[in-house]
Amino acid sequence: MKKIALSAFLLVLPMAALAQAPAAPAKGDPAAGKAKAVAICSGCHGIPGTKTAYPEVYNVPKIGGQNADYLAAALRAYRSGDRYNQTMKGLASALSEKEVADIAAYYGQK
Amino acid sequence: MKIKSSLILLSVLSLSLPLTAQAAGNAAEGAKLSETCKACHGEGGAKPIQPDYPVLAGQHADYLVAALNQYKSGKRKNASMNGFAAALKPQDIQNLAAYFASQPSDLKVKY
Secondary structure (H helix, E strand, O other): OHHHHHHHHHHHHHHHHHHHOOOOOOOOOHHHHHHHHHHHOHHHHOOOOOEOOOOOOOEOOOOEOOOHHHHHHHHHHHHHOOOOOHHHHHHHHOOOHHHHHHHHHHHHOO | OHHHHHHHHHHHHHHHHHHHOOOOOOHHHHHHHOHHHHHHHOHHHOOOOOOOOOOOOOOOHHHHHHHHHHHHHOOOOOHHHHHHHHOOOHHHHHHHHHHHHOOOOOOEOOO
């Protein structure tokens, strides 16, 4: 009986660990991300007061100091269509996974 | 005649004003609603409990309004946020956005 309980416990343990595991951290290279960011992101996100255009007008979000993993998730969501913005969909779709991680790491630097 | 057309012009201009002006959010009212948000986004929206959740503190209010509206309409998809946003009235969204925009954080425009 003890043995069964123990094996059940051992079986559940790794599952629990899996459920608790936080989202995989973005392991981007901020220096590589900077070059890419200056080339494609800064024109809007690097200039105070830049607004979106059609169909809604609002300030583009501040992304400096934002959580890197969130920024990477946002770029992937634009790519998959879970988030929609025509400009961002085009830009995000052109990025490799490494570039996503690098750009996220650059803006995520605190 | 000149006066009449100026009057018409003036009334047309004033009609178009509410379309561009943001309905002002009330940060104090937003603070009361923010208890739900705090559970994940942290105190003042500045300390999210997960690295893939965004900092809301110090973000542009009009961007936060747009984000909540997109979650509410389903245009932006997130299982948790779609549910929360669906329950918010337009004025609640304005108030929450005003509150989070007013909170201190490290968010900045970075070139």
